Amino acid sequence: MPRAKIWGFLAVILSAGLFALSVYSLFIFNKGDFSSFSSVNLQELNSLTYYSAAIPISAIALWVLATGFWIGWVILTIKVVPPMPEIVEKKDNSRIKAFFLCLLTAALAALLVYGVYVRSFWSLAVPAIVISAVILGAVFWVGMAIITTRATLPVNKK
Amino acid sequence: MKVLIVGYRGNPYCGGQGIYIYNLSKELAKLGVEVDVMVGPPYPDPLEEWATVYKIENLHLWSMKTREIPFEKLGRIFTPWNFADFILTRLHMFPEMETFSFRAFFALKKILKTKRYDIIHDIQSLGWATVPMKGYGMPIVTTVHHPLTKDREADLMGNRTMWDKVTTLLFYPLIMQSFVIKRLDRVITSFGEGVDELRKAFGVKREKASVVYNGMDVDLFQNTGEKREENALLFVGNTEDSKKGLVYLFEALTMLPENITLTIVDEGPPKRMSAARMIKKFGLEHRVKFTGKLTYEALVSIYSRKTILVMSSLFEGFGLPAVEAMSCKTPVVVTTAGSLKEVVTGDCGVLVPPKDPVALKDAILKLLGDKALRERMGENGRKRAVENFSWPVAAKNTLEVYKDVVREYRSGK
Numbered sequence: 001m002p003r004a005k006i007w008g009f010l011a012v013i014l015s016a017g018l019f020a021l022s023v024y025s026l027f028i029f030n031k032g033d034f035s036s037f038s039s040v041n042l043q044e045l046n047s048l049t050y051y052s053a054a055i056p057i058s059a060i061a062l063w064v065l066a067t068g069f070w071i072g073w074v075i076l077t078i079k080v081v082p083p084m085p086e087i088v089e090k091k092d093n094s095r096i097k098a099f100f101l102c103l104l105t106a107a108l109a110a111l112l113v114y115g116v117y118v119r120s121f122w123s124l125a126v127p128a129i130v131i132s133a134v135i136l137g138a139v140f141w142v143g144m145a146i147i148t149t150r151a152t153l154p155v156n157k158k
Numbered sequence: 159m160k161v162l163i164v165g166y167r168g169n170p171y172c173g174g175q176g177i178y179i180y181n182l183s184k185e186l187a188k189l190g191v192e193v194d195v196m197v198g199p200p201y202p203d204p205l206e207e208w209a210t211v212y213k214i215e216n217l218h219l220w221s222m223k224t225r226e227i228p229f230e231k232l233g234r235i236f237t238p239w240n241f242a243d244f245i246l247t248r249l250h251m252f253p254e255m256e257t258f259s260f261r262a263f264f265a266l267k268k269i270l271k272t273k274r275y276d277i278i279h280d281i282q283s284l285g286w287a288t289v290p291m292k293g294y295g296m297p298i299v300t301t302v303h304h305p306l307t308k309d310r311e312a313d314l315m316g317n318r319t320m321w322d323k324v325t326t327l328l329f330y331p332l333i334m335q336s337f338v339i340k341r342l343d344r345v346i347t348s349f350g351e352g353v354d355e356l357r358k359a360f361g362v363k364r365e366k367a368s369v370v371y372n373g374m375d376v377d378l379f380q381n382t383g384e385k386r387e388e389n390a391l392l393f394v395g396n397t398e399d400s401k402k403g404l405v406y407l408f409e410a411l412t413m414l415p416e417n418i419t420l421t422i423v424d425e426g427p428p429k430r431m432s433a434a435r436m437i438k439k440f441g442l443e444h445r446v447k448f449t450g451k452l453t454y455e456a457l458v459s460i461y462s463r464k465t466i467l468v469m470s471s472l473f474e475g476f477g478l479p480a481v482e483a484m485s486c487k488t489p490v491v492v493t494t495a496g497s498l499k500e501v502v503t504g505d506c507g508v509l510v511p512p513k514d515p516v517a518l519k520d521a522i523l524k525l526l527g528d529k530a531l532r533e534r535m536g537e538n539g540r541k542r543a544v545e546n547f548s549w550p551v552a553a554k555n556t557l558e559v560y561k562d563v564v565r566e567y568r569s570g571k
Binding site: 002003004007008011067070071074075078092093094097098134135138139141142145146148149150 | 227311
């Protein structure tokens, strides 16, 4: 078996295992009772410990939200010469959507900053889960592609 | 002088950067400059005759679905920069410049254990890690033919849905380029108006920009002496690029007599559909044909045979097809967009305002109706191309910029 295939299997097993563990700990272990997480008291942590986790997680989350806001803002404000009328076929309502994108990302960013400030468990847990899911998903997807792709071309029967 | 040229793509046969690196390094070497080249794939193998090539890995995952990635690339995906490339490309970003700059930064660290350079010349990558490269104690210049804001605007112009716009905005790394370009020692651009474009797009100060016209192979692009066709227009360029303003050319064509035809040097349908859709819309199927990609020999031949080259561009960072046509003694009709008004003078072509199909039609009719004028313009075009746009001239002027930057850097300005 080519070495890459072994890496592919490992990637799938590792990412699926870690994701399953997250699902188990979140939904099955607690029997769907999320109130136990809400009662986690991060105030007890000393500031250095708390912010060493909170700053990287919230920085990534804010970067993603800022990108979303920037995209919305550019679409709202950029002046682009419109194409010739005869080749425009669809009505463009992207400015309305862009406005809501700005609104949503700004609200989420404000919520995140407030949550981090008051040391809410969910303000760190939600971004951490999303970031982990994206990375684990990418590892899993590459692993699956490695496993299911032929290492060599099929033999030409003719 | 010892120079390291750094570019994220190095194919010497297609793509502006690769051709630029290939020819510039070759001519600089002829001027006695010691040139090393650090490039991403496709690699320029013939360069090794006159320059040491340092190859930087890149899997080119952009626009490739995960399922379509070849097995040998999949096997290499779990290295840090390849994985970063993979994740960012899945998020519709184009991270090639970013990751190239980081890879180049670490590769350069190793090279500098045994070598020194007087200057580093970045070719339009402007990745984040280009800034810390200055810490190695050398000035860095960059060549930016035109700011990517122009490409982004052109793409946004063609985008119809919110999703299209989001992916366009994610694709162009303009925040990175804007941050990096201001921190480099000099920006070389290929036309005078480019200095203003760079200031508007990225806030580059005028005194930090130098104009060096691009070069082209004037020995290769020579009139073949083949018989010229009558009423045969030529367009050379990427038909998917909305900056080329093809829609205006097609509209002009609808106003021209039926016996006037247009040949487009690019892939047509089914590979590239944008132009084909417009052609159908304007009912020009019987007058427009595509050649597909051509070899240099075939390209020179077609330049020499067609009556006029037309460029209906909304923006051009240099306008290579116009110079190639001029070099083959073919008169041109071009818009005044971007660099074209500097590249083409009134004695070798007709200039019209962009987005004006009527003016385009009038200019084409004027040239098609006057053979003597066409021949005169052809001769003038060849002269202008040889005197201003040959690679030896471009290399000589680039070397002057290097010397100036090194002098400023060493005097601590």
